[in-house]
Amino acid sequence: MGNLTYKGVRDFYPEDERIKRYIFDVLEKTVELYGYEPYNASVLEPTELYASKTSEEIVNEQTYTFTDRGGRSVTLRPEMTPTVARMVSSKRRELGFPLRWYSIQNFFRYEKPQRGRLREFWQLNVDLFGATDTAADAEIVEIAYRVLRAFGATEEMFTIKIADRNLLETAFDASGMTVEQKRAYRKVLDKKNKMSEDEFEKEVRAITENDPLLLIQKRDISIEQALGETETLLNRLNARGIHNVEFDPSIVRGFDYYTGMVFEIFDTSEENNRALFGGGRYDYLVKEYGGEDVPAVGFGMGDVTVRDFLETHTLLPNARATTDLYLAPATPEDVEKASGTAQFLRNAGLQVALGLKHKKISDHIKAAEKLAIPFFAVYGAKEEESGMISIRTIKTKEETTVPLEGVARIIEAL
Numbered sequence: 001m002g003n004l005t006y007k008g009v010r011d012f013y014p015e016d017e018r019i020k021r022y023i024f025d026v027l028e029k030t031v032e033l034y035g036y037e038p039y040n041a042s043v044l045e046p047t048e049l050y051a052s053k054t055s056e057e058i059v060n061e062q063t064y065t066f067t068d069r070g071g072r073s074v075t076l077r078p079e080m081t082p083t084v085a086r087m088v089s090s091k092r093r094e095l096g097f098p099l100r101w102y103s104i105q106n107f108f109r110y111e112k113p114q115r116g117r118l119r120e121f122w123q124l125n126v127d128l129f130g131a132t133d134t135a136a137d138a139e140i141v142e143i144a145y146r147v148l149r150a151f152g153a154t155e156e157m158f159t160i161k162i163a164d165r166n167l168l169e170t171a172f173d174a175s176g177m178t179v180e181q182k183r184a185y186r187k188v189l190d191k192k193n194k195m196s197e198d199e200f201e202k203e204v205r206a207i208t209e210n211d212p213l214l215l216i217q218k219r220d221i222s223i224e225q226a227l228g229e230t231e232t233l234l235n236r237l238n239a240r241g242i243h244n245v246e247f248d249p250s251i252v253r254g255f256d257y258y259t260g261m262v263f264e265i266f267d268t269s270e271e272n273n274r275a276l277f278g279g280g281r282y283d284y285l286v287k288e289y290g291g292e293d294v295p296a297v298g299f300g301m302g303d304v305t306v307r308d309f310l311e312t313h314t315l316l317p318n319a320r321a322t323t324d325l326y327l328a329p330a331t332p333e334d335v336e337k338a339s340g341t342a343q344f345l346r347n348a349g350l351q352v353a354l355g356l357k358h359k360k361i362s363d364h365i366k367a368a369e370k371l372a373i374p375f376f377a378v379y380g381a382k383e384e385e386s387g388m389i390s391i392r393t394i395k396t397k398e399e400t401t402v403p404l405e406g407v408a409r410i411i412e413a414l
């Protein structure tokens, strides 16, 4: 039989699923602290949802699109923003604003699988609808920052880079670029952090003599207003105790819907050069799906890059099985007895796996170890008679003997 795995999509064996769940848990707790409510949607969308609204590169080169049995064109969602904008648009009269929503879902993009980029990834999306103030922009960036801090990251481990779409557009106009030149320039900028300075300059010179980035650095008068807003945002973030944030006009973001502030977060460690987070303000997308303007700002953060980040900085806690206790029958004849006790312990709140396959106690212990179950106990005639049970901590091999009623309490304390 050939290789029955599709390249770039994900199998989560329990040890990966454990890490994923740990990560999602931290994400959920952090964003819920800010008053964000979970929502959800299907992975299938009509292809028109994306037409001329998101990113040409994604729509033309990276979507998985097919015709269903009724002849409709269907796309596996490559991102959440069009979906959530459509959802908000169609219920905008009933919804309360400012609306704070989040989701953690999987997405599909036909990319070349490589470190930090796969064809299926999970993404946390956090979006705030109905507020135009820089305080809303600041909240979104702050949440992204808090998410990484909640994993135990220090400010030295990552950098937040902020820019403004208007800034680049104004600089484009000031430098007199054509639509074609602008498009080519944005493409080069989007790849900037994967090139050397020299390569970048060479590619820019091939497009224009009048580098708009230099205009921004020179603080040309026509861009003062957009710069002012970025400064207000940076000041707000500093006042909120966030210092690893900087203005970087080369942040462009590949999507058409952004209208103001845009940002990305990078690992300071060289080996992970892909963005961990990307987001920004998109004030007109909701309206494109019907009704009036609903300004919005938000971000997406992927599970692949965040796991690389946590591993690189050794921030991942030791993963253990969700199962607390492996309960082995003392002899194969004791299975039913042990099963009753397992049920008693489950009722007391423990996650208990019953030993089945092995005869020898030492084989049961080995199995528990391999399954990453932290505690082990044997149950048979002796335990039934005495009402006492010995709890072994697999890692240290230490044993504590306690009455059956005390097992849950002991395990929680160990």
Ligand code: HAM
Pocket (backbone or CB within 6 Å): 078, 079, 080, 081, 109, 111, 116, 117, 118, 119, 120, 121, 123, 125, 126, 127, 275, 276, 277, 278, 279, 280, 297, 298, 299, 300, 301, 302, 303, 304, 305, 306
């Ligand atoms: P994005 O920059 O395409 O933005 O994706 C955001 C994050 O998702 C990236 O920084 C990365 O962590 C992860 N990601 C994207 N593509 C892949 C991939 N192929 N493999 C692994 N991870 C990936 C958006 O998707 C916007 N819709 C975000 C947004 C929400 N803007 C406003 N609200």
